[in-house]
Amino acid sequence: MIIKESNVIINVKDMDNSISFYESIGFSIKDRWGNHYAQLVAPGIVIGLHPSSAANSVSGSGNVSIGFTTDNFEETKQSVQKLSIPTTDRLEEGG
Numbered sequence: 001m002i003i004k005e006s007n008v009i010i011n012v013k014d015m016d017n018s019i020s021f022y023e024s025i026g027f028s029i030k031d032r033w034g035n036h037y038a039q040l041v042a043p044g045i046v047i048g049l050h051p052s053s054a055a056n057s058v059s060g061s062g063n064v065s066i067g068f069t070t071d072n073f074e075e076t077k078q079s080v081q082k083l084s085i086p087t088t089d090r091l092e093e094g095g
Contacts, residue, residue, distance in 0.1 A: 001070055001071070001072065001075055001076045001079050002070065002071045002072075003069070003070055004069045004070060004071055005046065005069045006046070006067065006069075007039060007045075007046035007047055007048045007067050008045070008046075008047050008048070008064060008065075008067075009047070009048040009049075009050055009064065009065045009067050010047060010048070010049055010050070010063065010064055011049075011050050011051070011052040011063045011064075012049050012050070012051060012052060013051075013052050015035050015038060015049060015051055018049050019032075019038055019040065019049065022040045022047065022049075023040070026042050027040040027041060027042045027047070028040065028041055028042070030046065035051060036050075036051070037049065037050055048067060
C-alpha cells in the first residue's frame with residue numbers, strides 16, 4: 001500500500017465563512033465540490049471541510065477525521081481489515 005495524499009477533515013457549520021477564514025490565514029483552495037466538500041492547502045498540510053449535520057455530529061468520528069488516498073483501494077481495504085479495523089462500503093460518488 002502506498003499512501004499518495006492525506007488530509008485532516010473538519011466538519012463546519014458554514015462552508016463559505018470557513019473557506020474565507022482559512023484563506024485569510026494563508027490557505028488556498030485546492031478543490032471544491034459545491035457545498036459538499038472543499039480541500040484547502042498550505043505548506044505541509046491539506047485540510048478538507050465538510051458541512052456539519054445532525055447525522056455527523058451524533059455518530060461517526062465526530063468533528064474531525066483523517067482521510068487519505070492510496071494507489072490500490074482494495075489492497076488497502078484488506079490491509080486495514082487484517083488489523084481488525086472495521087470498514088464500511090459507501091456507494092457515493094466522490095473525489
